[in-house]
Amino acid sequence: MKPIKEGKVREIYDNGDSLIMVATDRISCFDVILNNTITKKGTVLTQMSKFWFDMTADILPNHMISADVKDMPEFFRQPQFDGNSMMCKKLNMLPIECIVRGYITGSGWASYQKDGTVCGIRLPEGLKESDKLPEPIYTPSTKAEIGEHDENISYEQSIAHLEKYFPGKGEEYAAKLRDYTIALYKKCADYALTRGIIIADTKFEFGLDEDGNIVLGDEMLTPDSSRNPDNNWTLPQDVVQKTIDIYLQGYEMLTGKTL
Known part of the structure; x- marks a missing residue:
């Protein structure tokens, strides 16, 4: 096989x-x-x-x-x-990588140093590298093929991107992806802290089952x-x-x- x-x-x-x-x-x-x-x-x-x-x-x-x-x-x-x-x-996988950030680190820190934002989201002044954010932020990206790179997009752009593939559903799907992503992160990050592990940021991928329900797919928090x-x-x-x-x-x- x-x-x-x-x-x-x-x-x-x-x-x-x-x-x-x-x-x-x-x-x-x-x-x-x-x-x-x-x-x-x-x-x-x-x-x-x-x-x-x-x-x-x-x-x-x-x-x-x-x-x-x-x-x-x-x-x-x-x-x-x-x-x-x-x-x-x-x-039927949705064409968005759902990224959530609970701490300011990596590319998010680099962006914050430049203009105080991460993926267009303005954050409080005075944050230091690896600081925990007041609330997790949702920063979606497009999905890229092997050898190419994902592109960060705003929440509004994610609505338009989903609308191209699922006419009439862009706003509904974008809101559900954001809300599921943050809910998953909060539950898992809180648990991980009890085990001595900080989850700074992660990504989730979702798809539609045969009944049109949004289902969590791919891998999770590896x-x-x-x-x-x-x-x-x-x-x-x-x-x-x-x-x-x-x-x-x-x-x-x-x-x-x-x-």
Whole structure:
């Protein structure tokens, strides 16, 4: 069986009325796939997403059907798929990456230093790098293909962008994506703090099920956010090992389980 789509990190297989998403051990930086792999990274990504999907099912439905290969076709009952594979509902994905920021860091900090705003949202004066924001802010972006970069857009632009794909639904969908994104972040960030982890910012992706309901898709609150512009860069082995340890430690801190 061959995947119908290969992303920077994931491979997607068609399973008839569902999809099988396999998280690989590949790493990407600045949307570019690097040469190294990180052992067990795919397992951490899948199991951490499962953890968060289970926790937030009271906010809205998600696309997870099962993360147990026993529920999947025989092809996936091989060692390389155990733990890093998830059977999911097929969704009509919405063309927005829903980014939420609870702390001012990274590109948000750089923007704030220039003009006191992040993605067009004016923030209070006097903030320092890594400060917690008074309230989480929603900063959507477009979705880019592999090798291209996502484009930050305003909330108003997200309405227009959605309207192009779903006439008459742009305003409704944009509002729901914003509200779901912030609700998910608040619940998960509060929990993570109790485990000693700060979630500075993250992204969610949503789609429509066969009944037209908005459903949470893709991955959820994984540590997969490393970026570097050079696709020929090979990480030193000690950095690779430290990265493995960080991924495993993050999963253990959040869930209390080991992999």
